[in-house]
Amino acid sequence: MARLNAKSFALISPAMLVLVACSGSTTPQADPEETVQVEDSLSEEAEVAQISDNGPAAFAQCAVCHKVDKAEPQGIGPHLAGLLGTEAGSRGDYNYSPALKNSGIVWDAETLEAFIKSPQQTVSGTRMAFGGVADEVKRKEIVDFLAGLD
Template sequence: MKPVHGFVAVVAITLAAPAVAQDAGAQAFGMCKACHTIDKGGRNGVGPNLSGLFGRKAGSVAGFNYSPAMKTSGIVWDEKTLADFLASPGKKVPGTKMPISVSDPAKRAALVAYLKTATVK
């Protein structure tokens, strides 16, 4: 019977892992909410609305006043470009207005994963 219990525990942990990752990402996004919204059609704040973020060209949200550096960066947002930007915004896009980085790799990965699902159009 013990092997069955172990199997059940592994299955339960595996099934719970995505939910835990989403919770960690949502929690990490808490600090971003001061400047960004994620709802489709949502307003821009201090930072642009992030709805439809993945696959979008950086500096392209209508009505947001981007820095010249962001407008001309040539970035198209995907998991890697976003993770690199969040790790060090000023290094990835010198002259960006984004003042906050996410230095913890696990927190950054959780945030990127959360945004990938939460910002779908």
């Protein structure tokens, strides 16, 4: 049996309401508490789906310097696939700054988000000249996108 995701449900549910209304059948009304739980669940799924869908678009500005496919030639910055769980500046595929190598950072969602927000403030002396991403939602989309590459 196919499972509906939040987007499919949002498209199908109005059509179903029209069909039920036009059929003339009488059906018992749903318990309002159950309706709220379903709506809450759908909005959470829709939010997760939205973040997942926006990840590649949010990463586009990063892709100017960073690659996520090891088959692609090195960009200005290091490849980012498999980044989470590694120590900053420890991968042999890039000439990292001494500041990043000595930062002691282990990349996880929290440290990566802080770095994306403000690279120079997080690691003073990093070679990453990018000013950062101020939008919290966009940062989360980028981190989630990178986490999905592992």
